[in-house]
Amino acid sequence: MRMSRSRSRRRILLGFSLACLLLGAFSAWQxxxxxxxxxxxxxxxxxxxxxxxxxxxxxxxxxxxxxxxxxxxxxxxxxxxxxxxxxxxxxxxxxxxxxxxxxxxxxxxxxxxxxxxxxxxxxxxxxxxxxxxxxxxxxxxxxxxxxxxxxxxETPDDQGEGADQGDGASSGGKDKSAAExxxxxxxxxxxxxxxxxxxxxxxxxxxxxxxxxxxxxxxxxxxxxxxxxxxxxxxxxxxxxxxxxxxxxxxxxxxxxxxxxxxxxxxxxxxxxxxxxxxxxxxxxxxxxxxxxxxWRTRLLAVITDPNVAYFLMIIGFYGLIFELANPGSLVPGTIGVICLLLALFAFQVLPVNYAGLALVLVGLALIVGEALMPSFGILGIGGIVAFVIGSVMLMDADTLNISLPLIGGIALVAAGLMLWVMTRFLGLRRRPVRTGQEELLGVEAVALEDFQGDGHVRLRGERWNARSRMTVSNGQAVRVVGIDGLTVEVEPLEARS
CATH class of the missing domain: 3.90.226.10 (2-enoyl-CoA Hydratase; Chain A, domain 1)
Incomplete structure (x- = not known):
C-alpha cells in the first residue's frame, strides 16, 4: 500500500517537473x-x-x-x-x-x-x-x-516700400486645385x-x-x-x-x-x-x-507641475510647518505641510523656477509670520506682503509659466487680512485691564479688618494685606485698592469717589 502511494507521488512530481520544463521551453521559444x-x-x-x-x-x-x-x-x-x-x-x-x-x-x-x-x-x-x-x-x-x-x-502702411507689392500679391484670386x-x-x-x-x-x-x-x-x-x-x-x-x-x-x-x-x-x-x-x-x-x-507618475506630475498648483502647495506647506512649530504635537498641520512642501519641491525641479523669486516669496512669508509673533505695527507685515507679491510674479522664469495674478492677489489679500486681524487683536489686548501680577489688584474691592488712618490691615481676596489710607477707615468698611507699594496696598473708602 505504501509502495503504491510512493509511486503515485513520484509520478505526480515527474509530471509536474515535465510540465514546468515544457512551459519554460515554450516561454523561451515565444x-x-x-x-x-x-x-x-x-x-x-x-x-x-x-x-x-x-x-x-x-x-x-x-x-x-x-x-x-x-x-x-x-x-x-x-x-x-x-x-x-x-x-x-x-x-x-x-x-x-x-x-x-x-x-x-x-x-x-x-x-x-x-x-x-x-x-x-x-x-x-x-x-x-x-x-x-x-x-x-x-x-x-x-x-x-x-x-x-x-x-x-500689420497693415501695408507699416511695411514700407513693399506695401504695393503686398497688396498686388494678395488681391488676385487663386485656384486651390492648382496650388503647389x-x-x-x-x-x-x-x-x-x-x-x-x-x-x-x-x-x-x-x-x-x-x-x-x-x-x-x-x-x-x-x-x-x-x-x-x-x-x-x-x-x-x-x-x-x-x-x-x-x-x-x-x-x-x-x-x-x-x-x-x-x-x-x-x-x-x-x-x-x-x-x-x-x-x-x-x-x-x-x-x-x-x-x-x-x-500614476505621469498623471501626478501633470497635476502638480501646473505652476499655480505647485505655488499653492508651497504656500500650504510653509504655513503647515509654521503652525506645527507654533503648536508642537498637533501633528496634522505638520504632516500636511511636509507632504505639500515635498510635492512642491518635486514640481519645482521640472519647472523653470527663478530662485530669486523663490527667496523673495519665502522671505515675505517669514516677515508676515514675524508680524504675528512680534508686532511691529505693520512694518514687518507690509514689507512681507510686498516681498511676497514681487517674488510670486518673478517665481516662474518663463513667459508661458507665469503664476495667475488673481491667485497671487488672493493669497496676498488673505495674508493682509490675517495681519490686520492680528494687529487689531493686539490693540484690543492693550486696552483690556491687566489680569496677572500686582497691577491686576488695582481697583479691586477689599474689607477693612480694623479702624485705622494711616497703616492698618484689610482682607483682599481672602488674604490679609498690609494697608495704608489717608482717610479714616472703620472696621468692616468696604475700601478700594488705589495703589501698591511692595506688600502694602493703598486704599480709600468706596464712597470717597462718589
Whole structure:
C-alpha cells in the first residue's frame, strides 16, 4: 500500500517537473520568436504638452532602447503646450537611436501648435483621416500683451516700400486645385502659394519679432532635416494656418495617411528615414505591439507641475510647518505641510523656477509670520506682503509659466487680512485691564479688618494685606485698592469717589 502511494507521488512530481520544463521551453521559444518578429512601442499623448508629457515621452524612449524596439509610435491628440517641454521632447527624439513616428489619431484628433513642431521633428509624420494640424504661432498663456498671432496683422502702411507689392500679391484670386507647395525660400500661404515678403507677419514689438523669428527658424530647420514642406511650416507659424490630413499629405507636410496602426506599419515597411547617425530603412512588417500608457507618475506630475498648483502647495506647506512649530504635537498641520512642501519641491525641479523669486516669496512669508509673533505695527507685515507679491510674479522664469495674478492677489489679500486681524487683536489686548501680577489688584474691592488712618490691615481676596489710607477707615468698611507699594496696598473708602 505504501509502495503504491510512493509511486503515485513520484509520478505526480515527474509530471509536474515535465510540465514546468515544457512551459519554460515554450516561454523561451515565444520570447525568441517575438524578438525575431520585432516590437513597436506605442505611446499615447492626449492633452496639453507640459513637463509631465516630456518626462513620459523620454522614459518611453529609454524603454524602447532597452527593449530594442524597431519603432516608437506616439498616438497624438494635442491642442499644443509649453515651448520648453516641446523642445525637450524634440531634443530627445533627435538623439534617439530608435525611430519615432508621431501619428495623429484617432479621427477628429489634432496636432495644433506644439503638436505641429513634434510632427515636423519626428522621423515619420503620420495622420489618420479626419484629423488636422497647424496653428503653430507662439502665444502667451493667459493673453495680455500677446505674442504674434494674438493681435491684428500689420497693415501695408507699416511695411514700407513693399506695401504695393503686398497688396498686388494678395488681391488676385487663386485656384486651390492648382496650388503647389513652394520650394523657394519664401513662406507659403494656406493654399501652398508663396507669400510676398510684405505679407509675412513679423510681430509688432521687438520681443514678438524675436520669439516669432526663432520659432520660424526652428520649424524650418526641422522640416529641412526630414525633407518636408518648410514653406508651409513657416506659414503655420506666421499666419496660424491649418491643413487637413489629406491636404497635408498632398503638400508634403506629412509622410503617411494611415487608417490604423496596422495600415501604418504596412506603409512604413521599407521606408527610409533620417536618423542622427545617418539613414535607416524601416522594417515594420508584422511588428508586435507593446503599449506604454501614462502611469500614476505621469498623471501626478501633470497635476502638480501646473505652476499655480505647485505655488499653492508651497504656500500650504510653509504655513503647515509654521503652525506645527507654533503648536508642537498637533501633528496634522505638520504632516500636511511636509507632504505639500515635498510635492512642491518635486514640481519645482521640472519647472523653470527663478530662485530669486523663490527667496523673495519665502522671505515675505517669514516677515508676515514675524508680524504675528512680534508686532511691529505693520512694518514687518507690509514689507512681507510686498516681498511676497514681487517674488510670486518673478517665481516662474518663463513667459508661458507665469503664476495667475488673481491667485497671487488672493493669497496676498488673505495674508493682509490675517495681519490686520492680528494687529487689531493686539490693540484690543492693550486696552483690556491687566489680569496677572500686582497691577491686576488695582481697583479691586477689599474689607477693612480694623479702624485705622494711616497703616492698618484689610482682607483682599481672602488674604490679609498690609494697608495704608489717608482717610479714616472703620472696621468692616468696604475700601478700594488705589495703589501698591511692595506688600502694602493703598486704599480709600468706596464712597470717597462718589
Amino acid at each position: 520570447a525568441t520568436a517575438q524578438q525575431e518578429r520585432g516590437m513597436a512601442l506605442v505611446m499615447t499623448l492626449d492633452g496639453a504638452i507640459g513637463p509631465a508629457t516630456s518626462d513620459y515621452f523620454q522614459r518611453g524612449l529609454e524603454l524602447a532602447a532597452e527593449r530594442e524596439a524597431r519603432l516608437v509610435v506616439v498616438q497624438m491628440d494635442t491642442p499644443g503646450g509649453l515651448d520648453a517641454a516641446m523642445r525637450d521632447m524634440i531634443s530627445a527624439m533627435l538623439a534617439s537611436e530608435v525611430p519615432v513616428a508621431f501619428y495623429v489619431s484617432p479621427a477628429g484628433a489634432r496636432a495644433a501648435s506644439a503638436g505641429t513642431y513634434l510632427l515636423y521633428a519626428s522621423h515619420v509624420a503620420a495622420m489618420a483621416p479626419a484629423t488636422h494640424l497647424g496653428s503653430a504661432t507662439p502665444v502667451q498663456i493667459g493673453g495680455g500683451g500677446g505674442l504674434p498671432g494674438t493681435g491684428e496683422p 507647395p513652394s520650394t523657394g525660400s519664401e513662406a507659403a500661404d494656406a493654399e501652398g502659394q508663396p507669400l510676398d515678403a510684405s505679407d509675412k507677419r513679423r510681430g509688432e514689438t521687438a520681443m514678438e519679432r524675436k520669439v516669432l523669428e526663432d520659432a520660424v527658424a526652428y520649424i524650418r530647420s526641422l522640416a529641412e532635416r526630414h525633407g518636408r514642406n518648410a514653406d508651409w511650416a513657416e506659414a503655420a507659424v506666421r499666419e496660424a494656418v491649418n491643413l487637413t490630413a489629406r491636404e497635408a499629405l498632398e503638400q508634403n507636410v506629412i509622410d503617411v495617411l494611415a487608417t490604423d496602426l496596422d495600415d501604418l506599419f504596412d506603409q512604413l515597411d521599407g521606408r527610409e528615414v533620417v536618423m542622427g547617425s545617418g539613414t535607416l530603412v524601416l522594417d515594420t512588417a508584422d511588428l508586435a505591439v507593446e503599449r506604454f500608457d501614462p502611469d
